[in-house]
Amino acid sequence: MADTGSLIEIDHLYKTYPAADRGDRLVLDDVNFRLVPGEIVAVLGKSGSGKSTFLRIIAGLSEPSKGDVRYRGRPVNGPVRGAGMVFQSFALFPWLTVLGNVELGLEALKVPKEERRKRAEAAIDLIGLDGFESAYPKELSGGMRQRVGFARALVINPDVLLLDEPFSALDVLTAETLRGDLVDLWRDRKIPTQSILMVSHNIEESVEMADRILIFSSDPGRIRAEIRVPLPRPRDWNSPGFRHIVDQVYTLLTTTPGGAAGKRARGEPGAAEGQEFAIRIPDAPTQQLSALIDTLMEDRYKGRADLPDLAEYQNLAVDDLFVLLDGMQLLGFAHVGGGDVELTAAGKAFSNAEMDERKAIFGNHLLRNVPLAAHIQKVLQERPNHRAPASRFLNELEDHMSEEWANDTLERLINWGRYAELFAYDYDTETFRLEDPEEG
Amino acid sequence: MMMRSMLWGQPVRRWQDRLRPNFWDLVAFPLLFGLLALIVVGAGGMTKPFDLGEPQTISLDPRNLPYYALRTVMRMLIALAVSFLFTLIYAAAAAKSRMAEKILIPILDILQSIPILSFLTITVTGWIALFPGSLLGPECAAIFAIFTSQAWNMTFSLYQSLRTVPLDLQEAARMYHVGPWGRFWRLELPHAMPNLVWNMMMSVSGGWFFVVAAEAFSVAGQNITLPGVGSYIATAIDQRNLLAVGYAVVMMLIVILAYDQLFFRPLLSWSNKFKPEHEPGIDAGRPWFLTMLQKAGLVRLFRIGFAAGGQIWDQTIGAAFKRGLGALGVGRGAAMDRVSSTPRWVERAYDGLLLLVAGYVVYRLGSVVEARLTFHEVLRVFYLGFLTAIRVLVLIALATAVWVPIGVWIGLRPKLTRRAQPIVQFLAAFPANLFFPIAVALILRFNANPEIWLSPLMILGTQWYILFNVIAGAASLPQDFQYVARNLGVSRWVWWRRLIIPAIFPAYITGALTAAGGSWNAAIVSEWVQWGATTLTATGIGAYIKEASNDGDNARLILGTLVLCVYVILLNRLFWRRLYDYAAERMRLDDV
């Protein structure tokens, strides 16, 4: 059922990675996708949702565990010819000059030397690097380096450009210029590239560039929604149409369908024991959590904020903002929905409290909403010496999640628990101990 | 319009201009052709006829010294070239194939702890039999010994680098269809280059010590002397000629200076090109020799020739080789990150087989030893090893007490550091065994106890690694830390304990580990020394091995070597490695 109109077709794609000891970890779950000529598609999703994995499978760099991946109707089983890839980290060879790096892609295609040089120079001119041919990447700024990355991808005249967060490592202005240049080249057909598939974590960037935006959900990664962007180009970030779509994306990204954190945040019962014990704790530092809560209480917001506005006002990358929101929801300090965040009564109480009281509120909510915290405290109270090694809890966690996640989860819990003074943790001996056993 | 033509990726003047002779050619011309002539002369001497037992005379006339030095240097360079080749093949195999890795890496670990004298003694008869009637036999034995002092280190370095090629670069290479062959040359080797070059240079520095030791040796009562600085010294010792020893020291100074200027500095500076970022402060200016190599028209001419030759090679032999590799299935399937496809039971069976083979080897070696030696002797050798271990550790402690404060003092002063580092590197390269005769003469003169006073010789050449690394560690301490410390007005003691020691600890451990390894090897040369007919010994495993080697007693030699290996490996695993891991984990400054 290969329809010949598509450049890339993906049907029922699954990807699992072997987990540390037991079982496999599902990273992509039944992903279906078409890329047709003449469109730009952006992929958005939280960190770890499998966006890069998705892109790497399309590129032929990684093998699907199950499912079909076809490029121009042919199954993909190795790096795809006709696709150019650009990496977030640039991935330039430090020992090759700009010209050498750009020529690299042509060398393997057995293009004769003279033509290689000519095409590489043309690509370098096109992307605005004229005069830097003999420079080494380390002599260039980040923006220039990524231009080399683009030149290297474009020199092979790709039908499809695969971009993995190509602008993330650049500063705002540089990213904006490079983004504009790329879209112009593509729109004016100065490059033969028909379609672009771009992973991003910047919502505005995606809305600016893409015809379609795919929203990935995490654990496992699925395409949860697709948003069309019917705005004419060039797009104005401040136009109502643009803002409306941005809001829509925020809303989709922040509603966790049926997730444990979401449930508890909504105050639903039955989250305290059993395997719910093993929920992942977001990497939200307590200092930033309290700062964000304080911001939400400012007159500007009065306890309720529009997410795009908040991200801009706080100068937070959306990924970082989402992590903090996850933390606030998990602890029951805020609700997120409809592209807005609203403090709960507990969140407001926290904000109005002094240092010691804040810690008490935080501790209470931690014990109530994070079963792992309650579990650790219970174990510590039951033990005569009020001590327990970290490995004990790690083992329990690893029954439910990979070793890596278990480590992360415990580490984050330690930070929260320390702040709330629920328990103390000794890094050198890797043991938990009750902060104040008598009181327990 | 500016006229442009392209050569080596640079917009340049027309190529005829670049090839036009310039100032640098004045230097390059005599230098390069001089080198060529020297190689021809040296190679002629290496293939002279020779029979075992034939007396080889070394003249102590200082006018012969330059020629001897040439022979020594040639041995060194050949050994280095062989080491490099070995490194490429061995490390690539270990890094690319998990099956190979399981055998190759433990073997390397063991090889690394075998003293070179044991290699020399055990293999020399084989080499002589390989080239009967020619000096090439002993020559190869010596080169092999030098090789063993360099290759393992370099191989480990390359192996480690090959396993840490950044993932994004690997993916970029695959995405742009660079094949496995191309990936090795265009990505993996360049990535490994800075570390490999650094290690190679350090190995060569250590190698000078062994060149001197490997040129004059005796097998089964037969003295073999190869023309070179080492045998010159040996002869001087034989004849109790302190003046000749002095000449040799001066000659070696010149040789090492030349090595430093013509080889070490240019290569190091060149290898910086492969680093992902500029590292400020490390570059001590551009070495003049490198500038010459890059600027002289003559050298450019050579390079064009090489490039053309390389292309022809690539299209003919290289292509055939690649096809061959392809036919063998090498590098297939590497295009995707497939999960290891070997079934578990195959791996288990393979592991079991390896254990069996290893067990058999140990059993065979054991039976050679057992057939001729008593259990009591084995115990005694362990006791001797213990004595040497004590010496090594005490000396490292002493060297630490001396050099750590000095190293910190230097390292905290950037200007001084830049000036001191090359000097320390130079000292590390200088073969300390040239000074042994002087030390022995002094011991005899003052009638000192050799059990104690021979010991410092062990660390004479290796202590510099400690100093060197401590300087580097202190130099990398961020200025902020010092400001904070000064701002808080901390006491001297707190400053050391809380700031300096944690800061230099990882680097210090690396240095101490290297120094300890080198000292074990040096034990064999320094626990048993001669001055004329007088022999001084210190009780220890080094002297035991040396005596066994002198007598051609293979059973004792094997026993001594085995025990020494056990000590070195155990100390590394149980002591240094742990300290190292501890340092890496707890005392890092980068993620505070």
Ligand SMILES: Nc1ncnc2c1ncn2[C@@H]1O[C@H](COP(=O)(O)OP(=O)(O)OP(=O)(O)O)[C@@H](O)[C@H]1O
């Ligand atoms: N080679 C691998 N082996 C095991 N697990 C992997 C591997 N590569 C990725 N993963 C896991 O798969 C999940 C998805 O990773 P991926 O890099 O695709 O996420 P992402 O959406 O690109 O995240 P980010 O926004 O942080 O780049 C992650 O949890 C990651 O830990």
Ligand SMILES: [Mg+2]
């Ligand atoms: Mg990613």
